[in-house]
Amino acid sequence: MLESELHDLSDDADYAASQQQGSASVMLRSDSAKQSSPHEQDDAEVLFSKDNVAIHPTQFASERISGRLKLIKQGSSLFMTWVPYKGHSSEANLSEKDRSLYTIRAVPFTDIRSIRRHTPALGWQYIIVVLSSGLAYPPLYFYSGGVKEFLATIKQNILLVRSAEDANVFLVNDFQNTLQRTLSSLELPRAVSVACGPSNLSVDEPNSPSFNDNQERTNSGANNLSASVPQFHGRPKHKVNDPRDISIQVLEKFSLVTRFARETTSQLFGENQNNGFSGYERRTRIQPNLDQPKKSTDIAEKVPAENPVIPDPKPLDKLSLVWGKPRQPPLDSPEWTAFLDSEGRVTDSEALRKRIFYGGLEHNLRKEVWGLILGYYAYDSTYAEREFLMSVKKSEYETIKNQWQSISKAQAKRFTKFRERKGLIEKDVVRTDRSLAFYEGDDNPNITVMRDILLTYSFYNFDLGYCQGMSDLLAPILFVMGDESEAFWCFVALLERLGPNFNRDQNGMHSQLFALSKLVELLDCPLHNYFQQHDCLNYFFCFRWVLIQFKREFEFEKTMRLWEVLWTHYPSEHLHLYVCVAILKQYRNKIMGEGMDFDNLLKFINELSGQIDLDASLRDAEALCICAGENGAACIPPGTPPSMPIDDGSFYNQLEDEIL
Amino acid sequence: MATIGHNNLNAKLVLLGDMGAGKSSLVLRFVKGQFLEFQESTIGAAFFSQTLAVNDATVKFEIWDTAGQERYHSLAPMYYRGAAAAIIVYDITSQDSFTRAKKWVQELQKQGNPNMVMAFAGNKADLEDKRQVTADEARVYAEENGLFFMETSAKTAANVNDIFYEIAKRLPRAQPAQNPAGMVLVDRPAEGSRGAASCCS
Numbered sequence: 001m002l003e004s005e006l007h008d009l010s011d012d013a014d015y016a017a018s019q020q021q022g023s024a025s026v027m028l029r030s031d032s033a034k035q036s037s038p039h040e041q042d043d044a045e046v047l048f049s050k051d052n053v054a055i056h057p058t059q060f061a062s063e064r065i066s067g068r069l070k071l072i073k074q075g076s077s078l079f080m081t082w083v084p085y086k087g088h089s090s091e092a093n094l095s096e097k098d099r100s101l102y103t104i105r106a107v108p109f110t111d112i113r114s115i116r117r118h119t120p121a122l123g124w125q126y127i128i129v130v131l132s133s134g135l136a137y138p139p140l141y142f143y144s145g146g147v148k149e150f151l152a153t154i155k156q157n158i159l160l161v162r163s164a165e166d167a168n169v170f171l172v173n174d175f176q177n178t179l180q181r182t183l184s185s186l187e188l189p190r191a192v193s194v195a196c197g198p199s200n201l202s203v204d205e206p207n208s209p210s211f212n213d214n215q216e217r218t219n220s221g222a223n224n225l226s227a228s229v230p231q232f233h234g235r236p237k238h239k240v241n242d243p244r245d246i247s248i249q250v251l252e253k254f255s256l257v258t259r260f261a262r263e264t265t266s267q268l269f270g271e272n273q274n275n276g277f278s279g280y281e282r283r284t285r286i287q288p289n290l291d292q293p294k295k296s297t298d299i300a301e302k303v304p305a306e307n308p309v310i311p312d313p314k315p316l317d318k319l320s321l322v323w324g325k326p327r328q329p330p331l332d333s334p335e336w337t338a339f340l341d342s343e344g345r346v347t348d349s350e351a352l353r354k355r356i357f358y359g360g361l362e363h364n365l366r367k368e369v370w371g372l373i374l375g376y377y378a379y380d381s382t383y384a385e386r387e388f389l390m391s392v393k394k395s396e397y398e399t400i401k402n403q404w405q406s407i408s409k410a411q412a413k414r415f416t417k418f419r420e421r422k423g424l425i426e427k428d429v430v431r432t433d434r435s436l437a438f439y440e441g442d443d444n445p446n447i448t449v450m451r452d453i454l455l456t457y458s459f460y461n462f463d464l465g466y467c468q469g470m471s472d473l474l475a476p477i478l479f480v481m482g483d484e485s486e487a488f489w490c491f492v493a494l495l496e497r498l499g500p501n502f503n504r505d506q507n508g509m510h511s512q513l514f515a516l517s518k519l520v521e522l523l524d525c526p527l528h529n530y531f532q533q534h535d536c537l538n539y540f541f542c543f544r545w546v547l548i549q550f551k552r553e554f555e556f557e558k559t560m561r562l563w564e565v566l567w568t569h570y571p572s573e574h575l576h577l578y579v580c581v582a583i584l585k586q587y588r589n590k591i592m593g594e595g596m597d598f599d600n601l602l603k604f605i606n607e608l609s610g611q612i613d614l615d616a617s618l619r620d621a622e623a624l625c626i627c628a629g630e631n632g633a634a635c636i637p638p639g640t641p642p643s644m645p646i647d648d649g650s651f652y653n654q655l656e657d658e659i660l
Numbered sequence: 661m662a663t664i665g666h667n668n669l670n671a672k673l674v675l676l677g678d679m680g681a682g683k684s685s686l687v688l689r690f691v692k693g694q695f696l697e698f699q700e701s702t703i704g705a706a707f708f709s710q711t712l713a714v715n716d717a718t719v720k721f722e723i724w725d726t727a728g729q730e731r732y733h734s735l736a737p738m739y740y741r742g743a744a745a746a747i748i749v750y751d752i753t754s755q756d757s758f759t760r761a762k763k764w765v766q767e768l769q770k771q772g773n774p775n776m777v778m779a780f781a782g783n784k785a786d787l788e789d790k791r792q793v794t795a796d797e798a799r800v801y802a803e804e805n806g807l808f809f810m811e812t813s814a815k816t817a818a819n820v821n822d823i824f825y826e827i828a829k830r831l832p833r834a835q836p837a838q839n840p841a842g843m844v845l846v847d848r849p850a851e852g853s854r855g856a857a858s859c860c861s
């Protein structure tokens with residue numbers, strides 16, 4: 001982290017070699033220069049251009065988006081662009097909106113903090129570009145190679161150093177400047193690839209089309225910011241010229257839905273929407289959440305005149321009425337048994353997940369069902385198979401546990417890493433949920449069990465180790481499972497999904513917070529603009545929510561309810577991000593009305609702990625998720641935790657790579 | 661950053677130090693007068709404010725409490741940039757936490773605001789029988805590095821208000837009005853002249 005600890009790339013033989021390929025990029029340069037527009041400014045040169053660089057917006061191969069990655073030098077500044085191809089037949093099902101959403105429009109390297117290179121055991125090399133603002137672009141997969149040349153070209157032009165902590169991370173410019181920029185760049189609107197408000201600064205706008213190339217112009221010569229409306233059945237294609245219009249289009253789609261819904265529901269309830277059920281219900285839901293109950297009924301009037309609040313484009317009242325189905329009572333034993341065949345297999349796991357999503361589980365069922373929804377047990381396993389697995393896993397657990405238990409005092413003296421880890425864990429277990437009867441009191445044996453599980457985990461996954469927040473994730477699991485080995489393996493299953501949250505380079509957190517910013521941009525553009533204007537786009541005020549899945553925001557019982565709902569991955573594996581959006585939307589008027597800046601926003605969000613209405617938030621989140629549909633899914637970069645385990649085992653390769 | 665109104669000063673203060681040293685407990689004691697035996701760990705960061713009267717002026721502290729684990733180090737600069745004051749906390753019963761505190765001092769000396777008022781707090785002073793770091797050792801270090809030093813106890817409240825009071829007294833007074841939009845603005849390279857670094861100009 002300190003400058004002196006950084007070493008230069010030139011110590012890497014690979015890089016020395018790749019630098020010699022610099023001449024190749026010069027050729028590319030003249031090549032591309034020919035293609036570019038006659039208006040091109042004299043000093044803009046393409047230093048590097050690579051085709052078949054793709055992003056994977058979803059896990060489906062058919063939805064990958066290929067494009068061209070370029071490094072462009074203008075004056076002394078270096079820029080990076082990535083522009084998806086248009087009209088590519090194999091990707092015809094992709095909307096223009098998706099393309100535009102992901103297009104990287106000439107981001108200057110002064111806005112880039114670091115580039116992380118990933119080399120999965122299977123599959124393509126890819127990079128993740130992290131901006132100084134803390135946001136990150138989705139991973140860029142190099143289908144035709146070229147990561148080395150890319151890095152080497154950058155290095156020839158600006159200061160690029162390899163992180164001392166992680167050889168795959170390349171820091172742009174020196175550490176000190178990077179730190180300054182971390183903060184200063186938060187105010188630059190172009191840090192986000194899709195601007196929601198006034199058009200973002202970009203050297204590739206129509207008035208300076210210097211970086212357009214053939215690919216982009218083959219399609220009716222429109223400039224590359226153009227985007228078409230998401231295609232509906234049989235509607236003619238229609239072009240819009242401002243990226244802002246994308247979200248407007250999306251919102252129009254929503255409002256159609258809402259109007260439709262309003263008509264149906266007023267029939268259903270036989271009353272007028274405006275003074276009907278939804279308005280009443282919303283108030284009663286919000287009321288207990290605010291310090292002064294009166295405020296909630298009249299939020300709009302309470303807002304000071306100098307802070308006019310732009311109305312929510314999609315008030316949740318209407319959405320919840322349409323989409324967010326009423327929560328159900330928790331699944332009970334008779335109903336659970338009905339999901340099982342005579343040998344204990346879950347016959348319809350989809351239906352089970354759906355049922356748990358809408359109501360959660362009665363507490364006594366959690367011990368049996370959590371292992372299934374976490375993926376520790378297979379849905380189609382029988383009672384006997386689960387019993388067998390349990391005993392096998394128990395001895396496996398003991399083996400791993402024995403690895404650290406057998407470290408003698410003398411050995412520990414010379415094993416700093418072990419002592420450090422043990423120290424961290426011991427500091428945290430004694431302050432985790434101690435007010436709960438299960439963990440309360442001196443010499444509580446459950447605290448020792450918690451310590452043992454965490455220490456064993458740090459040997460099971462030595463690379464990830466222990467990180468603050470993990471004890472919060474374990475506490476409810478141990479409470480539910482009771483048994484040490486069972487709790488351990490469920491914790492392991494959970495961390496297969498959430499492990500990247502704890503990565504040293506924070507990439508799991510970055511990708512989630514980035515996705516969150518995209519979702520708010522899509523679902524509440526005025527709020528997004530507000531955050532942008534108030535330097536809050538890094539979404540660090542939601543850090544705690546995301547890192548430990550709202551564990552600190554709800555009382556223990558509600559946390560367990562929320563978790564089992566999220567773990568069903570129904571209707572989206574990223575429902576937690578929609579929960580974030582839902583909560584932010586519930587408080588948007590307060591946030592904007594009071595003109596909260598980053599400090600006060602973080603304080604406000606931290607103090608919401610214990611006040612958030614879980615059922616309402618879940619219902620809103622479901623509504624938002626369904627409404628956002630594919631557009632929402634496209635906001636979430638691939639590999640964003642929690643990654644859904646894939647049966648073919650490739651998931652593990654990916655995870656391994658993430659944790660490096 | 662620190663801002664001044666009519667005898668009213670706003671000062672951003674950040675707490676740094678090893679996890680478990682007692683940062684959150686010190687803030688809780690100062691802001692709410694409470695102490696929790698099992699204060700939960702800090703995830704991300706927490707923000708508090710508290711006003712102190714110093715002579716005929718008031719100082720409103722805007723306090724950032726951070727997560728201490730090395731793993732979250734990369735987030736710390738976000739919170740200490742532009743701070744007018746810092747309390748670097750270690751636990752007198754842990755030599756490791758003392759070592760880590762010294763690293764934080766170094767980092768602040770390199771990266772922080774050069775006029776930052778830095779306090780060095782040896783916390784958990786009530787645990788005399790488990791002491792690993794002597795007050796003398798810490799005092800010498802603090803003097804060499806231009807910090808002021810106090811042993812504190814969030815548990816007994818010893819020296820807690822005092823350390824904040826000392827900081828308040830040492831904050832530079834005459835400061836130009838600051839942009840109110842938040843901590844990031846001080847770091848705009850083009851606007852260095854408005855940053856805390858130049859507050860005495």
Ligand SMILES: Nc1nc2c(ncn2[C@@H]2O[C@H](COP(=O)(O)OP(=O)(O)O)[C@@H](O)[C@H]2O)c(=O)[nH]1
Pocket residue numbers: 431677678679680681682683684685686696697698699700701702728783784785786787812813814815816
């Ligand atoms: N005896 C004693 N314990 C303390 C003191 N300050 C904090 N603690 C305890 O030390 C643990 C860690 O404190 P915390 O404030 O969370 O540390 P942080 O990680 O630096 O924020 C908690 O269990 C506190 O109760 C103190 O002055 N004396």
Ligand SMILES: [Mg+2]
Pocket residue numbers: 683684685700701702725726727728
């Ligand atoms: Mg703390």
